Amino acid sequence: MERTLVKDLRKKVGEVVTIQGWLQKLRDQKKMQFLVVRDHTGAVQVVFEKAASEELAARISGITAESAIRVTGMLIDNPIVKLGGLELQLQSVEVENLAETPLPLDPFAEALPDMDYRLDWRYLDLRRPEVALIFRVQTTAEMAMREYWIKEGFREMHSPKIMGSPSESGAELFEVQYFDRTAYLSQSPQFYKQMAMSAGYDKVFEIGPVFRADPSFTSRHMTEFTGVDVEISWVDSHEDVMKFHEEWLAYVYNRVKEIHGEEIQALLGVEVVVPATPFPRLSMSEAYAILKAQDYALPPERKGDIDPGGERLLGKYVKEKYGHDFVFITDWPIAVRPFYHMRHSDNPGLTRSFDLLANGLEITTGAQREHRVDVLMKQAAEKGLTAGPIQFYLDFFKYGCPPHGGFGMGLNRMVMVLLGLTNIREATYLFRGPNRLSP
């Protein structure tokens, strides 16, 4: 018999239907058996009167929690049932996969185990509706991003993740054995998306894996994460990039809110707030002045940068002053930005760059890129980079490369902030960190 999803049951009252899912709860009484069966769309109560068949009743008694089962029965409307006022009167049941007992992780236990233990048994943890929701939201968010990109004439690209030479610093690269030589895992599609500008692609995006060999132990870092990269030709400044970014992100928030807003509120207790555009902007020097005025002590050796504590404080400041969750921090000093960021013509110490802070967390870095090859080479040299390994990159700018700019956003960080999660592991299907390579 054809499968009916739990969310569609209401329309089939009075019919015999088959559902497939997991036995969430069995309340085995003397005369009656109640089963709560859940699929990925919801849960429903199934009932069986033992007197109808002792043999069938005994089989039901043997089904363990979280077993994968298929149940067929008559669907009736029953207002007494608290779970949706529906009840499936069981006629037959098939156990597709009996769950062993006890479960190493009970998805419906009231107390949640440690994150690390949850990751060990992630497939059971992912059965929890609130966790499943995170990845339904992520799917919607990516769909919305693409909707907006396609509407704006972007092309999707997939750049290689195996690199022949360390690109920027080399410090945070993973080495991989590549036949008889060494290759590296890509820590950014930066160079390749710029190549697309030189190729005349005009506007591109890529959603793909990014690898960082940083031994970071925080609630917001991973060694492998999903990067969302955008690059746009013919921009006049980083302001054009920010303009695109904020409109695009507001669209994504809007779509997530209209599709999942109520459920996010119900399951995660978070109100999705679609950000107003334009987002507030603070130049680096303004940001510095604000922090100074609040007596925030920036580490002296980190002149020109803002530490995470400072970012959180700025997020709080913007929330209070502008009632906004986002803020662009612009015009970063050249010392803390890579060589390919374009510099201000009237202030060569500052770059045409920005970071986007969401609730005080850095989720994006962007800039207008330097497309004049002579200037680019000079800036690379200043940063101590030798032309050799990046010659292929420098060549992109020799044969008619338009002015351009773009940004890289962390998908997991965005989802984390969007849903008010406190740990990036929550917003990641399978976390990868310095000490975590499985499952």
Next chain:
RNA sequence: GGGGGCGUGGUGUAGCGGUCUAACAUGCGGCCCUGUCAAGGCCGAGAUCGCGGGUUCAAAUCCCGUCGCUCCCGCCA
């Protein structure tokens, strides 16, 4: 790489020098139970208190080391 915190039945916690022959909740197993729905009741199994050393008459409890996890800083998305 630097610093802080934590490590007690499957899971989450309590206990923080002797009353611990380690408690509670949940889960698990068994029995019972007018339709249950955070079901309920009774019974039971399950922990050499991360590991090693030390202090003490006495250590889950204090000290040192070690391992694991976690958070913060650095780095970034």
